[in-house]
Amino acid sequence: MKLFSSVNDVTDLKKFIEEALILKADPFAHKSLGKDKTIGLVFLNPSLRTRLSTQKAALNLGMNVMVMNLDKEGWALETEDGVVMNGTTVEHIREAAAVMGEYCDILGFRSFPKLQDREEDYSESLFNKFVKFSGVPVVSLESATLHPLQSFADLITIEEHKQIAKPKVVLTWAPHVKALPQAVPNSFAEWMCKAQAEGMIDFVITHPEGFELAEKFTPGAKIVTDQTEALKEADFVYVKNWSSYKDYGKTLPGAESWMMTNKKLEGTNNAKVMHCLPVRRDYELSAEILDGPNSLVIKEASNRTWAAQAVLKEMLEDLKK
Amino acid sequence: MKLFSSVNDVTDLKKFIEEALILKADPFAHKSLGKDKTIGLVFLNPSLRTRLSTQKAALNLGMNVMVMNLDKEGWALETEDGVVMNGTTVEHIREAAAVMGEYCDILGFRSFPKLQDREEDYSESLFNKFVKFSGVPVVSLESATLHPLQSFADLITIEEHKQIAKPKVVLTWAPHVKALPQAVPNSFAEWMCKAQAEGMIDFVITHPEGFELAEKFTPGAKIVTDQTEALKEADFVYVKNWSSYKDYGKTLPGAESWMMTNKKLEGTNNAKVMHCLPVRRDYELSAEILDGPNSLVIKEASNRTWAAQAVLKEMLEDLKK
Amino acid sequence: MKLFSSVNDVTDLKKFIEEALILKADPFAHKSLGKDKTIGLVFLNPSLRTRLSTQKAALNLGMNVMVMNLDKEGWALETEDGVVMNGTTVEHIREAAAVMGEYCDILGFRSFPKLQDREEDYSESLFNKFVKFSGVPVVSLESATLHPLQSFADLITIEEHKQIAKPKVVLTWAPHVKALPQAVPNSFAEWMCKAQAEGMIDFVITHPEGFELAEKFTPGAKIVTDQTEALKEADFVYVKNWSSYKDYGKTLPGAESWMMTNKKLEGTNNAKVMHCLPVRRDYELSAEILDGPNSLVIKEASNRTWAAQAVLKEMLEDLKK
Structure with missing residues (x-):
């Protein structure tokens, strides 16, 4: 699994549920899988459950976790192409995503819709750009249209x-x-x-x-x-x-x-x-x-951990291939 | 130890001091105790010493640490019961505490008094609600009336x-x-x-x-x-x-x-x-x-680490029982 | 290496580059070096690359990492000596640095110039005070005049x-x-x-x-x-x-x-x-x-990891002496 952003990224739904429940029964069985692997969790919006459960899932798999609250840490991203960046945005998502991809084996990304331009929100252009430019497997931590x-x-x-x-x-x-x-x-x-x-x-x-x-x-x-x-x-x-x-x-x-x-x-x-x-x-x-x-x-909320862990486990297994 | 919020939670004061000094002399002696255990440190107010020393204590015991600065991450908690939540608070402490309890084996919680209503502050209702609804052992990282x-x-x-x-x-x-x-x-x-x-x-x-x-x-x-x-x-x-x-x-x-x-x-x-x-x-x-x-x-300030480590060690030992 | 704040802290430049490239080729070769060692990364200004790459470097060496965004966590430091602290600063850098030095084996510190008083900025007084009062090896995460x-x-x-x-x-x-x-x-x-x-x-x-x-x-x-x-x-x-x-x-x-x-x-x-x-x-x-x-x-940006890892490796080796 290189991308988890929709149910369409799941090959076999029943088997995936089963996998999550097996992980729930034995959370640390695959702790060596994530050894020396790092996940970066990038939030453009606040998160409680998603951050903690995904962090927990990654730790259960033996991964390192780095959290980046871009909104709170004052890092305004430019998302449009062809813009002369002489305004308030400090970095383009092309560079920001690529750089984070250099430091992380897997990235999680959260963005919200602005709820002003339906076409823009439903194009998922921000999420898709992040996926494209990061160059590593990405798990959606909620996007403009899906969670x-x-x-x-x-x-x-x-x-x-x-x-x-x-x-x-x-x-x-x-x-x-x-x-x-x-x-x-x-x-x-x-x-x-x-x-x-x-x-x-x-x-x-x-x-x-x-x-x-x-x-x-x-x-x-x-x-x-x-x-x-x-x-x-x-x-x-x-x-x-x-x-x-x-x-x-x-x-x-x-x-x-x-x-x-x-x-x-x-x-x-x-x-x-x-x-x-x-x-x-x-x-x-x-x-x-x-x-x-x-x-x-x-x-x-509790099951968020096992959902995330099933996803990360598949991504880690693919990284080993 | 299921709760550490006052000196009254300590069974034997002299022995507890002794325990802390033994940990200070040999910080990593119990590193296997916290293996695959996670502590969540939840702050409603900024913290320097408490956060770092408790994080250090937990790491010394081999635990995973997740920090949640709810104030800075924009998560306004509702603490009153019976309120129609149509205002600015986004989540009730009943749910927030319970959810964090699902992701963590032990929780640390810091809140401050508002210094406006003495009875309210001295009832420690916020801290006590957090303890009650989290469902896991809780260590006070400072409450309205005690530290x-x-x-x-x-x-x-x-x-x-x-x-x-x-x-x-x-x-x-x-x-x-x-x-x-x-x-x-x-x-x-x-x-x-x-x-x-x-x-x-x-x-x-x-x-x-x-x-x-x-x-x-x-x-x-x-x-x-x-x-x-x-x-x-x-x-x-x-x-x-x-x-x-x-x-x-x-x-x-x-x-x-x-x-x-x-x-x-x-x-x-x-x-x-x-x-x-x-x-x-x-x-x-x-x-x-x-x-x-x-x-x-x-x-x-340095001894904050050993105080926290003695408390967490007791809590971890109780979890194993 | 006790301090990394300038090229002048490097003994042999060519060898240092070589060391970084060896680490790049085999990132986890020294994972036992940082066992039970903690680095604190202290930021007075936002950071993306520096935080993530230094965190990654420390993790590659097996260290624990604690991040402190002092600006975002509302901790205004007093940096002048001889000041009666009856204003808005809550803690003097003398205490803050010393306390962080108690919890960490190595500290990283970032500050920016105010760009108002050249002499003050170029004296690097804030960075130098942090180094002096922390009492542990310090790596510059960017100072007023150098990066x-x-x-x-x-x-x-x-x-x-x-x-x-x-x-x-x-x-x-x-x-x-x-x-x-x-x-x-x-x-x-x-x-x-x-x-x-x-x-x-x-x-x-x-x-x-x-x-x-x-x-x-x-x-x-x-x-x-x-x-x-x-x-x-x-x-x-x-x-x-x-x-x-x-x-x-x-x-x-x-x-x-x-x-x-x-x-x-x-x-x-x-x-x-x-x-x-x-x-x-x-x-x-x-x-x-x-x-x-x-x-x-x-x-x-990617090479930031190996630069930081070469520095931290030298510091850790010196700590063992």
């Missing part, structure tokens, strides 16, 4: 907690105070659609009118705007806010009725509730759910 | 430098330009009172009227407001500013006469001078003392 | 890429949007003059009138203000902006004609082009050069 380590961890969590062979998984829009990227829901949809195609789950998406995700990430998903209808007999409910893709970057004020509550769980098959975190308590998701027996949110 | 790693290092330093069996230790208030927490003096008092109760030292506190520390941290301490009287025959003088506990968070402008100087040392038993650092030169403590033979301030 | 790890890496790069026994190396001034320190050009000149004295290269400096570097760093260098003349038959062109030493800290607006381009390379011996990075594309140096076959900028 594959999160979705892989989510799928692992579903596999661990499913009570029936083919559970019903519902992704539901939730309210939020600000405009958020579509990366997590896009990515969750992409992974769930793949899982559905492989017969592992049934997948439904529900959101208010106008909050349709980009079609390329939702092949085969059932999409309904009636939340009550969508939640019926759900085994897993994945709660997440996102801003509009159609009316790009716009939010929906006054949508508090979309908050997930115990009341809404009544129509489900005693569904387990998921969220990628951080979560706005009693705004996206009720505190009663988060503190109750149906919540899987901490377990999802 | 036990500092005080333990101070006591180790006194043990190393005492010339008589039962030295006189004086904690003296010092001037400062801003309102500081009471955590260091509370903690120093707590540890010295325990040491006094065990016959190791005599302990005196001196401060201006109105700067009495909370009584629960000063059992058995002799408290006087005449600094000259207090310093007589002192073997160790611990210099520190703190804001008022009574008139909560208030400072005392124009108190420059309380600054410790060589002149004041004349009445002592050629006392060694201590300070937790950082110190305001020629305002809290004279430069002549800091640069002279009586200063122990660097040695105290 | 020796960069220059050493540059010289290694020249050695690797030279086509003739004694290549012509030209340091040329370049335009920039803001006033930059003279540390990189001073340092490059210092190393190249030493290399020239040892018969390794011919060295020429070219810059606009008024941009003469301090004479103490340019002994034996040929200095011309006609760039075209200087570039003739050059084998290596080192491009860098610096502010004026004479009219201290002043820039030269409207100097775009000094930008290095392919057109200017025509007069050279198909010269390789170097820059320490970060570089302002199409302002200091044309994108066509950076993206073309003559650029060595990434290779220079």
Whole structure:
């Protein structure tokens, strides 16, 4: 594996989940694999779970880890080509990525969309430039449109907690105070659609009118705007806010009725509730759910380690070839 | 040891000091103890000594270390329960602590008091919530009211430098330009009172009227407001500013006469001078003392490593059980 | 080696280059040398290459690494002596350096000039105080007037890429949007003059009138203000902006004609082009050069690791004595 930026980078989804669970059962079994190998984790935006879980995964594999918070360390990158750099950006991503590639065997990279120009965000030009110029295997730590380590961890969590062979998984829009990227829901949809195609789950998406995700990430998903209808007999409910893709970057004020509550769980098959975190308590998701027996949110976060470790293990094995 | 937040978490004080000094003499003797164990050091406020010394202690024990400067990395935590999170806080401490507990075998946590609501600060609700929700052993890296790693290092330093069996230790208030927490003096008092109760030292506190520390941290301490009287025959003088506990968070402008100087040392038993650092030169403590033979301030800082290492060693041993 | 702050700290320049290239060929050969040794990397200014490459070098030698971004972590140091510290600085460099020296076997330190008082900057008082009070071997990660790890890496790069026994190396001034320190050009000149004295290269400096570097760093260098003349038959062109030493800290607006381009390379011996990075594309140096076959900028950055590793290896060997 040279690149992990989407479910499409995974050859065999079921085997990959299995691999992650084997690593979870025996985290240090491959500690010699990463000996004298260094991963650089590059963040253009703050990170808690992604940074710590990927760092932990790398340490479990015996790697060295170097973290670079470019935003906090005052390193403004130029991302456009053909620009005369006489402004505020201090270094072009061409040089910055290439240099980091010289110091690291594998790189992780996080960037966020600006939510202003849909075409630009959805081209993933920043992430793709980083991949191109770094010259080493790259794992996405979240890009403008996808967050594959999160979705892989989510799928692992579903596999661990499913009570029936083919559970019903519902992704539901939730309210939020600000405009958020579509990366997590896009990515969750992409992974769930793949899982559905492989017969592992049934997948439904529900959101208010106008909050349709980009079609390329939702092949085969059932999409309904009636939340009550969508939640019926759900085994897993994945709660997440996102801003509009159609009316790009716009939010929906006054949508508090979309908050997930115990009341809404009544129509489900005693569904387990998921969220990628951080979560706005009693705004996206009720505190009663988060503190109750149906919540899987901490377990999802915990599984981030094994998702990352499965990815890094494959990359390290490829480096040895 | 599951928690280190106060002298009360120590079973046998003398043995604990001894343990720290054994580690100082042979720092790498227990390097296999921390193999494949990870400590997360979480700071809500900047740290120099605490971060580096605890990191060093963990490395000496063979642990992995992950540092999280939540304040600098832009992660505003919600600490109140029952709040609708529609404001500026991005994550509740319930989730943040639980998640970090999933990635780490031991956590260190630093928070400061706001110095606005005494009851809130002295309830240690933030620290206690972190402990409760993290689900792993926690070492205080300074809390709203105590700084036990500092005080333990101070006591180790006194043990190393005492010339008589039962030295006189004086904690003296010092001037400062801003309102500081009471955590260091509370903690120093707590540890010295325990040491006094065990016959190791005599302990005196001196401060201006109105700067009495909370009584629960000063059992058995002799408290006087005449600094000259207090310093007589002192073997160790611990210099520190703190804001008022009574008139909560208030400072005392124009108190420059309380600054410790060589002149004041004349009445002592050629006392060694201590300070937790950082110190305001020629305002809290004279430069002549800091640069002279009586200063122990660097040695105290150095002993932070062994204090932390003794604590982490006990925690690691308990994890193995 | 107890100090690495200038080419004058190097005993045998040719042997030192050779040592770095041996390490490059076999990076992990001395991994036991740094066992249980800790390096602290202290930055008063942001760093990308220096931090990562020095961290990598230390890891290659088996060391522990602790990074301290004092500027970002809100730790304002007092550097003047005899000051009553009643202002905004929280800690004096005397204590800060001494404390860090207690936790680390080797320290790296970066500071920048303020470009306001030439005498102060060129006294290197801040760097020298850090060295003095830390009490351990110190490697400069760039100081007010020199950047020796960069220059050493540059010289290694020249050695690797030279086509003739004694290549012509030209340091040329370049335009920039803001006033930059003279540390990189001073340092490059210092190393190249030493290399020239040892018969390794011919060295020429070219810059606009008024941009003469301090004479103490340019002994034996040929200095011309006609760039075209200087570039003739050059084998290596080192491009860098610096502010004026004479009219201290002043820039030269409207100097775009000094930008290095392919057109200017025509007069050279198909010269390789170097820059320490970060570089302002199409302002200091044309994108066509950076993206073309003559650029060595990434290779220079890559060689930072081996320069740092050669220095740290010598320091570690001295610690064992």
